[in-house]
Amino acid sequence: MPSQLITRQVSPFFAFFIVAIITIALSIFSFQRTLVSTAGHDGWMAIILSALMVHVMIGLMYKMLNQHHTIVDVQKQVFGKVLGTCLSIYWIFYFTLYAMVDLVSYVEIIRTWIYPEVAPGVFFFLLLFITYLLAMAGFRAIVGISVLAILVTPPFLLFSRWPYSQTQWGSLFPIGNHSLGDLWAATQDMTYPFLGIEILLMAFPFIREAQQSHKWAQLGVTFSTIIYLVSFILPVLYFHEHHLATILWPMLSLWRIEYFGISLWILTLLPNLAFQLWAASRVAKQTIHIYQSHAVRGLSLLIFGSAFFFTTHFEIESISSFTFDVGFYTFFVYLPLLFLLQTIITRRDSA
Secondary structure: OOHHHHOOOEOOOHHHHHHHHHHOOHHHHOHHHHHHHHHHHHHHHHHHHHHHHHHHHHHHHHHHOOOOOOHHHHHHHHHOHHHHHHHHHHHHHHHHHHHHHHHHHHHHHHHHHOOOOOOHHHHHHHHHHHHHHHHHHOHHHHHHHHHHHHHHHHHHHHOOOOOHHHOOHHHHOOOOOOOHHHHHHHHHHHHHHHOOHHHHHHHHHHEOOHHHHHHHHHHHHHHHHHHHHHHHHHHHHHOOHHHHOOOOOHHHHHOOOHHHHHHHOHHHHHHHHHHHHHHHHHHHHHHOOOOHHHHHHHHHHHHHHHHOOOOOHHHHHHHHHHHHHHHHHHHHHHHHHHHHHHHHHHHHHHO
């Protein structure tokens, strides 16, 4: 392995922070509404079921990357150099799309709750500029910010001034009074907050002794699952189901220090944006063979320009729904099929 790459690697246990920061994103403010609308107070079951699906997919990804360092290498092995490279370009679009959706979603929240009079372009520029600097600083710098964010934001989220005295524990009962169809629909919806861990498909070479990081990645998902369970149960105990289903951001409506909290949540947003931008530029470097710094600049401008097309709530909801569909089929359909094809080809070659 090149010594230059070794100096840019992180220890295996940092996979915990990478996965945790990616899966604890802006969805934590609004996912309760979607789950309650579909599965009512039984939505906590959907959180557990979706987390189990993600655990399985992480194991699959680690097996798939065992012989090859990135998704680009895997696709070249399975589909050949030409077709594999063409398919890899899709991942540039994929990671860039996720970065853009996170950006416009956060700007909508901050403009709605704190600065409604400020033009969205101002926030687009400021957030992307910081993201650009972080992505240019490299993978280790992004991981460092992720560690800080995980140490600060989840404890702040859970131990803030919640109205515990006004909660009704009976709101969680009776358990299991929703159909399996409702639970499955809610489980599908709940997979959206966990999407983004595909970053591991590009980060694998930057983790020292990467296979040893598998358990840490799984622990990262477990940590996020606990956060989501608590963040779902608290609003359900406080709001009536029918009321909760009408609130855009239940966590913010329940939070008593929402202004400071929204501002603090930028610590989770920035590494998410930076990871997506870094991964997209890394794919561009491996496929188009351009300098990664040039790719970061170009993709930053692309995200900035695209964000102006999604400034209203309806537009943001539409692009978020589209992104969920793309992410769900990419993560839970395409990757298992790719793993199956890789397994068949590997066994054929070794026979």
